Amino acid sequence: MRPKVVLLGAPGAGKGTQAELLAEKFGVPHISTGDLLREEVRQGTELGRQAKGYMDRGELVPDELMIAMIKGCLGSGGRGRDGFILDGFPRTVAQAEALAEIVKLDRVIDLRLPEEEVVRRLSARRVCPRCGKVYNLVLSPPKREGLCDECGSPLVQREDDRPEVIRRRYRVYMEESAPVAEFYRRRGLLREVDGARPVEEVHRAVLAAIEGG
Numbered sequence: 001m002r003p004k005v006v007l008l009g010a011p012g013a014g015k016g017t018q019a020e021l022l023a024e025k026f027g028v029p030h031i032s033t034g035d036l037l038r039e040e041v042r043q044g045t046e047l048g049r050q051a052k053g054y055m056d057r058g059e060l061v062p063d064e065l066m067i068a069m070i071k072g073c074l075g076s077g078g079r080g081r082d083g084f085i086l087d088g089f090p091r092t093v094a095q096a097e098a099l100a101e102i103v104k105l106d107r108v109i110d111l112r113l114p115e116e117e118v119v120r121r122l123s124a125r126r127v128c129p130r131c132g133k134v135y136n137l138v139l140s141p142p143k144r145e146g147l148c149d150e151c152g153s154p155l156v157q158r159e160d161d162r163p164e165v166i167r168r169r170y171r172v173y174m175e176e177s178a179p180v181a182e183f184y185r186r187r188g189l190l191r192e193v194d195g196a197r198p199v200e201e202v203h204r205a206v207l208a209a210i211e212g213g
């Protein structure tokens with residue numbers, strides 16, 4: 001099975017964490033629009049330059065930029081053409097409509113997490129700027145303080161994981177992205193999963209929702 005799956009959910013709901021596990025399990029790419037954008041910013045491309053301000057403020061990057069980016073990944077010749085775990089897209093109904101023109105999805109998972117837990121998790125998130133591994137200072141700290149277990153690089157906090165930006169991202173999510181779940185519910189593709197449980201438990205529930213139909 002090489003499914004075509006979308007993970008929805010608030011900032012910090014665990015989309016990236018679960019997407020990694022699912023991508024490994026099914027042998028398909030994990031496509032994270034947040035990671036792709038951060039790479040564009042790092043490389044100083046024109047897209048990265050345009051996206052950076054929106055990201056730092058916790059706002060959405062305009063639909064036309066995002067849709068063009070995702071067409072490149074999922075269209076014929078893209079790395080997700082034979083299955084994927086898509087994390088961070090779609091975030092608006094316009095993006096969901098555009099995605100429906102490109103691929104037929106097998107399942108959409110909505111990871112549910114209350115706002116207090118979002119703030120708690122994201123404030124404690126640290127990431128490795130070199131290999132991308134994600135840590136949580138409270139729940140999954142690195143073995144050596146401040147250093148990546150995999151490659152030894154000093155860990156950093158994401159620009160948009162400051163408390164005021166986290167709150168803003170959550171508000172943007174409620175206003176712009178929550179209606180996307182409704183879009184998929186009406187099409188019979190949506191399954192809700194409680195994300196406020198240990199990673200392995202959430203993983204089992206997500207797998208059941210994908211494999212069980």
Ligand code: AP5
Pocket residue numbers: 009010011012013014015016017018033034035037054055056058059060061062066087088089090091095121122124125126134135136137139140160169195196197198199200202
């Ligand atoms: P993006 O990178 O997609 O950010 P996000 O949606 O806000 O999601 P996060 O990466 O913050 O969280 P996550 O759900 O992946 O959680 P994670 O697994 O890391 O987007 C960033 C920005 O890019 C956006 O604000 C926007 O500007 C732009 N953008 C991206 N896509 C766009 C689009 N389509 N349209 C427009 N703009 C777009 O987990 C979080 C923390 O919790 C970690 O520390 C982790 O270790 C921990 N954790 C995870 N699961 C658990 C668990 N079960 N129990 C305890 N801790 C857990």
